[in-house]
Amino acid sequence: MDEGINSSTPAWLTEEFIEAILREDEKTQHLQVARADVQPAVAKGDNFGGLLHRVTAEIYYQNNGNNQEKSELRCIIVKSLPSDDWYREVLDQAGVFKREMRMYKVILPAMYKLLKEKLPGVTIPALTARTYTSSITNETLVLEDLRPLGYRMVDRRQQLDLEHCVVALRALAQFHALSVALNDRDPSLMDHFREGFYTPERRHILSPFLQPTLDTLASAVEKWPEYERFGDKIRQIAATSVDRIIDVVKPKNNSLCVLNHGDFWINNILFRYHPKNGKVLGAKFVDFQVSRYSSPALDLQYFIYTSAKEDVRDKSLRHLLQEYHASLTHTLQLLGCGKYAITFGELEQEMKERAFFGLITACTYLGAVLADPSEVVDLDSNFGEESRKNGGQSPMEKAYAGERFRKIFRKFLIHFENEGLL
Structure with missing residues (x-):
């Protein structure tokens, strides 16, 4: 070889x-x-x-x-797992690899089995790649390569147009509905997907990442003409960001909870196209390392502020939510779980209550999503122990300096200010 x-x-x-x-x-x-x-x-x-x-x-x-x-x-x-020892430890403490293993080997097979039981004779394409059964190692996941099946990623820097966004959110709604049906049958299955990343026990890991990252963003933003005021605004939320993000991801009593993908952005969604006209035919998801059982608004906020094109967010946000809501409601009814459906107004309220999650997502991840090759975030060289000891450059500094990020994030700043989040 x-x-x-x-x-x-x-x-x-x-x-x-x-x-x-x-x-x-x-x-x-x-x-x-x-x-x-x-x-x-x-x-x-x-x-x-x-x-x-x-x-x-x-x-x-x-x-x-x-x-x-x-x-x-x-x-x-x-x-x-990644090669950097410090980053491996961060992921290990959060249990992300074990979580993903359980998703592929327990939860997803249970979902598809439930689907066959509820809808016998109906063929519905799987939303995920097939996993290869292996007892060789607990630190390696082997999946089918979706590329030979016609699935491919979209360039993260270009983000997703309306057609791609609609297909992705319809599929996400089906995944969320399946998790509701699975929880209805066996609630204990969701016990393994309580919040594992933003928790009080991980404050000592979150604070050294989140607060300096926001400070780095503030230093970049305050150099932009006419946006100088946002530097202090971002520093103000940095001081309480860890407490607020821990609170906002918590599931709420008497509200719809689903198994969130947890990292629902453009690079974790692969699309299949019609060979002749290029129409988007379907989508499959990968990477379930931070799946969490909580409000569906978390996945929606994460997707909208990392992956939707600027014009889609500006002009079609309500339409996207309507498409998601219609798919969610329809799938819940098909699965015999219509009693868990929520109104569109309730979904909008969830989005408002979880808006801080969208703000933090945009502040901490959008730069990496939009980064050109010269601005790419290198976790190994910048998050490693040696780099931190030597006061190495922030992983996000180059990304925040990118022209594409600056153009899009300026609109975000105005939006979040108008929403009262900044």
Whole structure:
């Protein structure tokens, strides 16, 4: 496999490892890997929750010493923890990898099983990639590669137009509705998805990240002509940001709660297109490391302020929420859970009550989403222990200096000021 190994490939990601995964998944020891090509699955700056590698393996089956005449290809994605020790510890303490493992191996199969029971004979495309069963390691997730199936990402810097946003939010609503039906059947399944990231116990981790990041943003914004006042406004929310974000993500009694994707942004949504007219036909989700059981408004706020194009947010926000609400209500009714449906007015109220989550999302993540290659956020070099000891440059400093971020975020500042959040 040497000719197919990229310089960034982990030492453990070998031909033997790939062969063992495929053998266990297909339940045969006759499978042989002839060769495999291993490459980074995404560009630098396009994924912040782990290492992603795309593996294209040429395989054949050996029976009684005789090899299969024609080889076949298997395309998989291998996801593992990041290389930086400090960042690995942060993710480990938050339980994000265990959470994602449980999503793929317990929750999603339970959702699809429930769907078949509730709607027998109805074929509904899965909302996620298939996971490969493996007992080899608890720190590696192996998924089907959606690219050969026609799914692909949209350039994060360009963000999503109205058509893409509608397809994504309809699918998100179906996922949320399935989680409601699953919780209705077995509430204990949601116990593993109580908030694990923004919690009082993690204040010692959140504060050194969130407050300095907001301070860095304030220093950038106050240099923008006619926007100087926002520097102090951002510093003011920085002082209480950790307490407020911990409070805003909490589920509320007597309100609709769903299993949130948790990181619902453009790079975690893959789209499939009509081969002739290019129309968006469907969407699948990846990356469930910070899934949480709480208000659906959290996923919506996160998506709108990271992934929707400027004109979509400005002109079609209400339309997007209506599309989401219609899909949610319809799916709940199909699943026999119409009693949990909320009115559109109640959804709008949830959005208002969780608006601070949208503000913090825009302040802390939008810069990374819009960053050009020269501005990309490098978590390993800037979040590492050595960099922090040496007073290294903030990971977001280059991103906040980007022209694309400045153009979009100036409108956000006015919007959040008008909403009374700044």
